[in-house]
Amino acid sequence: MQSKEISKAVIKRLPRYYRYLGELLEDKVERISSNDLSKKMHVTASQIRQDLNNFGGFGQQGYGYNVQYLYTEIGKILGLDTIHPMIILGAGNLGQALANYAEFEKRGFKLIGIFDVNPVLEGIAVRGIEIQLLPELPLFLKEHHVEIAILTLPKNRAKDMAQLLIDNGIRAIWNFAHLDLDAPEGVIVENVHLSESLMTLSYNLSQYRKEHID
Amino acid sequence: MQSKEISKAVIKRLPRYYRYLGELLEDKVERISSNDLSKKMHVTASQIRQDLNNFGGFGQQGYGYNVQYLYTEIGKILGLDTIHPMIILGAGNLGQALANYAEFEKRGFKLIGIFDVNPVLEGIAVRGIEIQLLPELPLFLKEHHVEIAILTLPKNRAKDMAQLLIDNGIRAIWNFAHLDLDAPEGVIVENVHLSESLMTLSYNLSQYRKEHID
Numbered sequence: 001m002q003s004k005e006i007s008k009a010v011i012k013r014l015p016r017y018y019r020y021l022g023e024l025l026e027d028k029v030e031r032i033s034s035n036d037l038s039k040k041m042h043v044t045a046s047q048i049r050q051d052l053n054n055f056g057g058f059g060q061q062g063y064g065y066n067v068q069y070l071y072t073e074i075g076k077i078l079g080l081d082t083i084h085p086m087i088i089l090g091a092g093n094l095g096q097a098l099a100n101y102a103e104f105e106k107r108g109f110k111l112i113g114i115f116d117v118n119p120v121l122e123g124i125a126v127r128g129i130e131i132q133l134l135p136e137l138p139l140f141l142k143e144h145h146v147e148i149a150i151l152t153l154p155k156n157r158a159k160d161m162a163q164l165l166i167d168n169g170i171r172a173i174w175n176f177a178h179l180d181l182d183a184p185e186g187v188i189v190e191n192v193h194l195s196e197s198l199m200t201l202s203y204n205l206s207q208y209r210k211e212h213i214d
Numbered sequence: 215m216q217s218k219e220i221s222k223a224v225i226k227r228l229p230r231y232y233r234y235l236g237e238l239l240e241d242k243v244e245r246i247s248s249n250d251l252s253k254k255m256h257v258t259a260s261q262i263r264q265d266l267n268n269f270g271g272f273g274q275q276g277y278g279y280n281v282q283y284l285y286t287e288i289g290k291i292l293g294l295d296t297i298h299p300m301i302i303l304g305a306g307n308l309g310q311a312l313a314n315y316a317e318f319e320k321r322g323f324k325l326i327g328i329f330d331v332n333p334v335l336e337g338i339a340v341r342g343i344e345i346q347l348l349p350e351l352p353l354f355l356k357e358h359h360v361e362i363a364i365l366t367l368p369k370n371r372a373k374d375m376a377q378l379l380i381d382n383g384i385r386a387i388w389n390f391a392h393l394d395l396d397a398p399e400g401v402i403v404e405n406v407h408l409s410e411s412l413m414t415l416s417y418n419l420s421q422y423r424k425e426h427i428d
Contacts, residue, residue, distance in 0.1 A: 206293030
């Protein structure tokens with residue numbers, strides 16, 4: 001049991017460490033100093049040391065980090081050492097894009113079901129998984145252990161769907177619908193708002209223009 | 215010209231204000247106090263006032279905010295009062311999902327081209343725009359004013375593509391490829407790492423379990 005509260009900012013950085021360490025492994029790098037990792041990631045070395053100290057360190061002063069070890073340990077912290085069965089609700093383009101993304105499965109996120117309201121999609125296989133119609137969902141949830149539900153459906157359906165999922169025992173929702181889902185105690189929701197990222201880009205673009213043209 | 219530097223955290227929150235104000239408008243709400251907005255958004259009222267003060271306030275003590283006015287003004291700050299012509303590089307599922315997302319166009323993000331390497335996709339129309347092959351890109355960029363390029367292609371192609379785009383005058387890249395694109399001075403990059411969001415979910419899920427089961 002983790003007694004110390006880890007800040008959200010650190011948690012947000014962990015997947016990035018994990019990704020960079022994965023790239024180092026691909027490049028057959030065995031050890032890396034916090035300085036070198038810092039240059040690669042554009043984070044200060046002291047930030048890296050601080051972040052990793054939250055989890056007990058992993059490094060030996062002067063020797064740098066063992067890349068494989070650190071990668072594995074961060075993977076464990078992120079919960080990537082177990083299989084997380086997932087389902088996708090909404091088999092539109094985005095749902096299918098996520099279903100087709102094979103990298104998730106390598107990290108333990110195993111897609112076991114895809115559901116949609118559209119009868120035209122019924123039975124179409126995406127990466128070997130046949131799209132089912134929504135009325136089949138409650139039975140499916142009874143018969144299968146599902147950990148994570150991915151919501152790629154319109155905003156106006158998302159709230160009811162989330163409630164249905166929670167009522168049927170789902171404890172983690174990855175939400176792409178364009179609203180913030182409020183989670184009751186014990187349910188974890190990660191909201192992804194793609195349009196907010198695009199607006200941030202647009203903000204930075206217009207600020208840059210103002211500074212250089214106005 | 216904006217003389218004051220606005221913090222990244224504030225900028226990240228602006229699209230969220232914009233979204234909530236848009237919802238209020240849909241619900242025909244004309245005025246809202248920072249307290250009520252605060253309850254809706256799960257942000258403190260003083261945070262809201264502070265954030266908006268960065269841009270000159272918008273509120274009158276005791277009267278709350280005029281929703282339409284605030285929505286319009288934040289839209290301007292986000293650069294949503296002008297048209298941003300965009301192209302998508304990579305017409306796979308994710309590229310097509312983004313192409314099909316009509317909301318972007320409402321905010322001024324106008325898709326004018328989709329490109330892919332796969333000849334099978336050539337000429338297929340997504341929301342009325344025919345997919346073109348990549349060799350046609352440089353000429354297209356000469357003949358059209360493109361502001362934002364969306365990268366939805368594999369990691370191993372993303373760097374070269376970004377360079378090609380930058381060489382051809384693109385100044386804003388919305389990157390979905392699984393690497394951090396480093397931008398040269400004057401080029402704005404917004405990296406979206408979907409798998410990092412999924413890992414954050416998985417982290418929170420395993421922490422919750424540890425706290426409640428271990």
